[in-house]
Amino acid sequence: MPVYRLEVSYDGTGFHGFARQPEVRTVQGEIEAALNRVLKLSVESTGAGRTDTGVHAVGQVVSFVAVEELDLVRLQRSLNGILHPEMVVTSLTSEEPGFDARFSAVWREYRYQILNGPHADPLRRTFTWHVSDSLDLDAMNEAAEQLIGEHDFASFCRAPASGGSVRRVLEARWTADRPLVVLRVRANAFCHQMVRSMVGFMVEVGRGRRRAEETAAVIAAADRSAAGPMAPPQGLILWEVGYGD
Amino acid sequence: MPVYRLEVSYDGTGFHGFARQPEVRTVQGEIEAALNRVLKLSVESTGAGRTDTGVHAVGQVVSFVAVEELDLVRLQRSLNGILHPEMVVTSLTSEEPGFDARFSAVWREYRYQILNGPHADPLRRTFTWHVSDSLDLDAMNEAAEQLIGEHDFASFCRAPASGGSVRRVLEARWTADRPLVVLRVRANAFCHQMVRSMVGFMVEVGRGRRRAEETAAVIAAADRSAAGPMAPPQGLILWEVGYGD
Numbered sequence: 440m441p442v443y444r445l446e447v448s449y450d451g452t453g454f455h456g457f458a459r460q461p462e463v464r465t466v467q468g469e470i471e472a473a474l475n476r477v478l479k480l481s482v483e484s485t486g487a488g489r490t491d492t493g494v495h496a497v498g499q500v501v502s503f504v505a506v507e508e509l510d511l512v513r514l515q516r517s518l519n520g521i522l523h524p525e526m527v528v529t530s531l532t533s534e535e536p537g538f539d540a541r542f543s544a545v546w547r548e549y550r551y552q553i554l555n556g557p558h559a560d561p562l563r564r565t566f567t568w569h570v571s572d573s574l575d576l577d578a579m580n581e582a583a584e585q586l587i588g589e590h591d592f593a594s595f596c597r598a599p600a601s602g603g604s605v606r607r608v609l610e611a612r613w614t615a616d617r618p619l620v621v622l623r624v625r626a627n628a629f630c631h632q633m634v635r636s637m638v639g640f641m642v643e644v645g646r647g648r649r650r651a652e653e654t655a656a657v658i659a660a661a662d663r664s665a666a667g668p669m670a671p672p673q674g675l676i677l678w679e680v681g682y683g684d
Numbered sequence: 685m686p687v688y689r690l691e692v693s694y695d696g697t698g699f700h701g702f703a704r705q706p707e708v709r710t711v712q713g714e715i716e717a718a719l720n721r722v723l724k725l726s727v728e729s730t731g732a733g734r735t736d737t738g739v740h741a742v743g744q745v746v747s748f749v750a751v752e753e754l755d756l757v758r759l760q761r762s763l764n765g766i767l768h769p770e771m772v773v774t775s776l777t778s779e780e781p782g783f784d785a786r787f788s789a790v791w792r793e794y795r796y797q798i799l800n801g802p803h804a805d806p807l808r809r810t811f812t813w814h815v816s817d818s819l820d821l822d823a824m825n826e827a828a829e830q831l832i833g834e835h836d837f838a839s840f841c842r843a844p845a846s847g848g849s850v851r852r853v854l855e856a857r858w859t860a861d862r863p864l865v866v867l868r869v870r871a872n873a874f875c876h877q878m879v880r881s882m883v884g885f886m887v888e889v890g891r892g893r894r895r896a897e898e899t900a901a902v903i904a905a906a907d908r909s910a911a912g913p914m915a916p917p918q919g920l921i922l923w924e925v926g927y928g929d
Contacts, residue, residue, distance in 0.1 A: 450806040495807055529803045558774045561695040562740055562811050562921075676807075 441508055442538045445470070445484075445501040445518075446530040452565050452673070453525055457490040457499070466490070466526065470501060473521045477514060480506065487540045487680040488547055491632070493672035495566055498529075498679040502540035508533075538682075546609060546681040548625040551638045552674045556618035567619070568638075568674035574620060574645035576613050581651035582644045583611040583622070586637060586658070593661035595637050596630035604630050604661075613641070623678075636663075638670035686753055687783045690715070690729075690746040690763075691775040697810050697918070698770055702735040702744070711735070711771065715746060718766045722759060725751065732785045732925040733792055736877070738917035740811055743774075743924040747785035753778075783927075791854060791926040793870040796883045797919045801863035812864070813883075813919035819865060819890035821858050826896035827889045828856040828867070831882060831903075838906040840882050841875035849875050849906075858886070868923070881908075883915035 447470065455463040459471065467486055474482040487500040515531040522528070537543075554560055554567035555574050589607040596604045610625040622641070624634060640657060643649040649667070657665045692715065700708040704716065712731055719727040732745040760776040767773070782788075799805055799812040800819050831853050838849040855870040867886070869879060885902060888894040894912070902910045 448803070448806055450809070497807075524804060524809050525806050527804050527806055558693070559769060559772050561693055561770050561772055562742075564695070564769050566807050 449526040496677040551622040553620040579645040585654035597632040694771040741922040796867040798865040824890040830899035842877040
């Protein structure tokens with residue numbers, strides 16, 4: 440049976456996260472409702488990343504299996520006609536049998552956006568975290584470098600996933616285009632709240648309240664309280680998902 | 685009596701424009717309510733630009749007269765504590781007697797932001813106009829250049845203002861940081877819906893549906909229907925206001 444892959448961009452502000460849940464408005468729920476309405480079939484989808492309430496996506500990937508070949512140009516147009524402007528299907532392609540948005544993914548990239556200046560910015564308030572304290576980016580990048588590699592990230596995971604909390608971070612780097620300060624972080628996979636916990640810790644380092652040299656000890660503690668406060672959801676964006684292709 | 689000047693940044697999405705009106709939520713109404721609450725006095729303010737429903741500001745200027753000297757650091761902090769996150773007071777200073785945000789202004793600068801690409805961007809949908817047709821920026825800049833200077837802009841004014849529709853455009857230039865395409869336009873003053881009408885016309889030129897050479901004739905027509913369709917409000921931002929200082 441043919442397998443299809445959607446790339447989806449969304450503003451997570453008005454959603455109770457990505458994952459389908461009864462009674463509440465979720466990204467996956469809206470996508471499946473739109474697919475069901477167009478295809479007149481009950482479709483179950485899989486997403487590459489289960490973003491939390493208030494978290495956004497530029498390149499979320501969703502896959503589903505159909506019972507027949509679909510006219511993709513027409514389907515994409517129909518979906519974008521039905522979906523609210525908070526969500527856009529930016530690409531729709533067919534995949535090899537066995538493709539699964541979640542299990543076929545080899546890496547995920549998130550970005551975390553901080554607005555670092557004296558005043559909040561009303562136009563960017565829904566997709567940045569406003570931090571008015573000055574931030575030492577060099578220190579934050581020293582901490583980021585120590586997060587790279589394969590580690591047990593239990594200190595940065597809300598609850599240990601069934602598969603444990605070992606993850607391989609491939610890239611983690613802060614760059615600045617003032618007043619915007621952005622973390623780009625790529626890993627084979629992320630445990631729940633991992634990016635926001637890492638950002639919360641690194642911002643404490645940037646403020647001078649903690650030292651970058653503590654990073655290895657925080658990881659080694661394997662204790663959630665070691666990482667400190669978590670960054671808020673609205674700065675987080677699921678940016679891109681990589682597959683073997 | 686001391687005169688004060690506020691610089692205000694806001695997301696216009698949830699407001700019925702800037703100007704105070706009974707029964708509806710406006711930017712000026714919220715600022716005055718906040719001032720009245722903090723100062724325990726009924727304050728009347730003046731704004732440099734009367735932005736329409738859905739139009740934003742980065743540097744709106746508002747002035748008011750107080751009966752006594754105010755503690756500005758404390759007042760700014762109190763106002764930002766009361767105002768919703770859609771609005772921020774970025775500066776509060778005292779001015780010479782006679783200063784008036786509207787009548788003392790010597791120029792206003794607006795920006796108009798177009799997201800020019802195949803897909804809408806959910807995160808930027810509230811402060812850009814999504815245009816999927818490809819746009820010829822050189823042609824748009826040819827038209828923009830002809831708008832510069834002192835002209836009767838009746839073709840670009842919703843209704844002739846009491847003072848007529850002659851305005852002096854000091855700068856008008858499109859630049860691109862793809863997919864973002866931005867007009868920066870500065871004039872001594874603007875009549876109602878002038879920027880959105882100019883953008884509507886120039887986008888028709890960019891699409892190739894009209895020619896830049898028509899610009900002088902459109903101005904000369906002094907007829908609103910000559911300029912064609914108007915651009916939507918959400919791409920428009922009151923960027924900065926200039927005073928003699």
